[in-house]
Amino acid sequence: MRLRGIHIEQILLAAMLLAALCWNLANASEIRQLRIETGATGTRAELQLDKAGAYKLIPLSNPERLAVDFPDSQLARGLAMPAAAGMVKAVRTGQPVPGTVRVVFDLAGAVKAIPTTIETAGTGYTLVLEWPGDRAPRMTAAVPSVPAKQEAAKPESASALPPASDPIAQIASQPMPAVAGTDASTRSPAPAPSPASDTLQPAPLPPPPRLPMQSGMRPLVVAIDAGHGGQDPGAHGLNGTREKDVTLAIARELARQINATPGLKAYLTRDSDVFIPLNLRARRASANKADIFLSIHADAAENRGARGSSVYVLSTRGASSQRARWLADKENAADVIGGERVRAADNTLTSVLLDLTQSGNMKASEDAAEHVLGGLKRVGNNHKPDVERANFAVLRTSDKMPAMLVETAFISNPDEEKRLTDPAFQRTLASAILDGVDRYFARQPPPGTLYAARAQANQSAQVTQAPAGMTGIGGAGGSP
Missing domain, CATH: 3.40.630.40 (Zn-dependent exopeptidases)
Structure with missing residues (x-):
């Protein structure tokens, strides 16, 4: 009788585990599409999900990468990886732990991503990542570019995709990235010299310090x-x-x-x-x-x-x-x-x-x-x-x-x-x-x-x- 009781308990435990697995699969978010495009604002990656879920950004260096972990998620069947574009050299996926999908973006340089935003639509949610100022067409002469040391990326804590999320509030809660660029306040043209006269003119002052x-x-x-x-x-x-x-x-x-x-x-x-x-x-x-x-x-x-x-x-x-x-x-x-x-x-x-x-x-x-x-x-x-x-x-x-x-x-x-x-x-x-x-x-x-x-x-x-x-x-x- 004792052996029979143990056998029944094992069956019940297995049934519970199977039910939990089925529930997780049924409620797991699915990554349906990955897109990358580049333009005037930089490189933009879009990850389309069918429902709300948690995610975590993990910046990695040597070489430069950005990993995005999606707990309780899965990839859509037949999902194709996008071609390289702009700052992104390649995209890969993996599974660091069971039930977690990891998407890795191999980057061309150490540029910190703009804080993530979430776009909602009738078909689900889109997680948006952007890398500013990379591989974009050059600006007009009014804003020349001066290279400088880039800011090191820091890991970000886990975030969530609530159904009623406010993308603007998420941006406000995170600092905008510091991107090296132009000292714009020195762009003003120097004043034209005054006409020659008999009086001695003072030597022109040097430009203000940068x-x-x-x-x-x-x-x-x-x-x-x-x-x-x-x-x-x-x-x-x-x-x-x-x-x-x-x-x-x-x-x-x-x-x-x-x-x-x-x-x-x-x-x-x-x-x-x-x-x-x-x-x-x-x-x-x-x-x-x-x-x-x-x-x-x-x-x-x-x-x-x-x-x-x-x-x-x-x-x-x-x-x-x-x-x-x-x-x-x-x-x-x-x-x-x-x-x-x-x-x-x-x-x-x-x-x-x-x-x-x-x-x-x-x-x-x-x-x-x-x-x-x-x-x-x-x-x-x-x-x-x-x-x-x-x-x-x-x-x-x-x-x-x-x-x-x-x-x-x-x-x-x-x-x-x-x-x-x-x-x-x-x-x-x-x-x-x-x-x-x-x-x-x-x-x-x-x-x-x-x-x-x-x-x-x-x-x-x-x-x-x-x-x-x-x-x-x-x-x-x-x-x-």
Whole structure:
């Protein structure tokens, strides 16, 4: 009888183990597709899964690799590995422990991946990995590249793919990678020499010192808001181009160039095709301690010949033109398309409070917008020669930082629609916007930043190297 009892227990235990195995197989996530592509923003890898699950990133060196472990997962039958592209030399899969799928990306260099994002769709989830600035086409001359030592990658802790995950929140919780690049603040051309005269002219001062980031300095955070997204496609071009896709591509390229500029760091309010209510975009930027807010859009008009770029800032006292008022009304309707309720500030008390909270930043926003408009003027024709003003909802909650809305070009113009989808033109636009941001911070550097240290060093150099008999700029000088 005892032997029979032991036999029954073994059968029950085996049945339980089999049931557990079947349950794990039934609930394991499946990796259905692997894709790699390269473009202006770098190399992008997409891993498509049928359901939510955990994952872990494991950076490895000598040689450079990035391993991604998926516990309780399996590969789809017949899954093919993608060909090498950009930064990725090869892709392999393995099983370090039973039930865990490991995907290994062999890399061409030590470039830290941008924090992962998760894109959701009706067919499942897509884990996105991006390596910035690698094997991408060279930028325009406005942003030359200077090689420097890359930052070493560190292992990341295990993450999860919850069904209601917020890709933007995940980006905000992780630091953006520091990518070596250009000292953009020294790009300004030297002033032309004054005409010859009978008086002795002082020798020209050397260029300001190129200071690197040092301990204790904080990077200036540039918040980039790609307009529209998700169920709000924005404007459409005649050939079917959607504004939400164009703005995301330009925003990603601008973020890449910003992260390649010492002293600056980019924050994207969205880095995937998701809808974010207008009143949350600048608030997310503020939560990530942004120093400036740029909302990127593509203009549209009934006149198919309209072309060029424009820059707008917030106005609580009416629009600067009928065109600006119409554009603000069009952009403010995005929340209606996205299913959000629009709460208009139409009573006197609300309008007064809004005006008070924004008044301190109006001048800073106008100054920054003038610099960005100037950068856009240097690369092409502007639709509006001056900064315009209107009551844009996306700018109303930006009371802690300078903010502007940039209409890059007209998607309703067939020629400009084609250019907006061209990576080279996207790089040019991003470079022009970055040039304006760089010039603004160089002239008004916040304390504790690399820009402030450069300004201080430049001022000290001018005083130290002033000719004998001169007390400095604006000081009294002796006879030559």
